[in-house]
Amino acid sequence: MITVNNVYKSFADLKVLNDISITFEAGKTNLIIGQSGSGKTVLLKSIIGLHEVDSGSIFYNDRNFTAMNLKGRKEIRKEMGMVFQGGALFDSMTVEENVLFPLNMFSNSSEKEKKERANFCLNRVNIQNSNHLFPAEISGGMQKRVAIARAIALNPKYLFCDEPNSGLDPVTAILIDNLILEITKEYNITTIINTHDMNSVMEIGEKIIFISKGNKVWEGTKDGIFDTDNEDLNNFVFASELYKKIKKIS
Template sequence: MIRCINVCKTFDDREVLSNIDTTFEKGKTNLIIGQSGSGKTVLLKCMVGLHEVTSGDIMYSETNFSALSNKQRSEERKKIGMIFQGGALFDFATVEGNVLFPLNMFTNMSEEEKLDRANFCLRRVNLINVNHLYPSQISGGMQKRVAIARAIALNPKYLFCDEPNSGLDPITAGIIDNLIKELTIEYDITTIINTHDMNSVMQIGDKVMFIHEGKKWWEGSKDDILDSDNPELNKFVFASEMAQMVKKYHNRLKMK
């Protein structure tokens, strides 16, 4: 479980986050949605310590992450998996090398143990016989699965995903969504996902928080969205659905 308690973030006197107060639940997929510039990526970066909060607290279970020293945060980060937008794989490393990276950095495992763990993670995301290929030699969907394998290599308690479906076609995006959902339940992870994709929201959103102009504007389940009378949320959902329809229409034209 992760709790944000009255989290505020200011850049050069400009308030980007204002009194965000919410709980992200263990064993569930917690989605953060909102327009570009709404503050959702800043919130994600605050939660992993890439930005310092201006005020408020980030609680990892009973640990106040915001109050930890850099050394203490390094220990806490071993419990964190991160899937970056675009995958952020190392081009110079093979698939196997990418998954081995956190194991080399943060464990004292033997080489044999690390290889066993890397292979287990690759099999878990349905990647076989790709160990010695480079990211440029595999598809975008496979790259995302390598990124997921790397993120779960240390068996994290917390998984952060920044637009994990960015650049993927709808079918591949659905596969990635389902994989993240499966891993969340299987390993009882607190999973937090930033997304613009309403398909993802309606498919795997156990809990959804809508951020508008740096404030928590609405939160509930994916089913609650359909009954919401929140005008800003409804506007966002409608605009997202229209964007998806236009995208699908253009994809059909390209196939003709």
């Protein structure tokens, strides 16, 4: 579980996050949605410590991440997995070397054990016989799956995904969504996903937080998202391609 308490964040005179309080639950896919510039990426970067908040606190279970020194934060970062927008694989490393990277950085296991773990993770995301290929030699969907394998290599308690479906076709995007959901349930991970993709929201959104102009203006489940009377959320949802498809069918 991750708890965000009364977080504020500004850059110079621009207020980006305004009194944000959220509890992200373990074993669930927690989705942060909002338009570009809403503050959702700044919120995610603040949660993992890439941005220092102006005030407020962020707890990982009962550990106050905000108040920790660099050593303390490093220990918690060992428990984090990240899936970056675009995958962010190392172009000069093979598929296997990309998954081994966090293991080589943080694990004291033997070389044999690290390779076994890397292969386990690649098999878990349905990547076989591609260990010695480079990212440029595999598809975008496979790159995302390798990124997920790398993210879970250290058995994380917390998984962060920034626009994991960016640049993917709809069928592949659904496969990635389902894979993230399966891994979240299987390992009881606290998963936080930044997205503007309403297909993802309706496929795997168990807890949804809508951010608008730096404020948390709605929180709920995918079942309630079309019944809300929140004007900002309605404008966001009704402008989505998914809503247009639903209206066309109905």
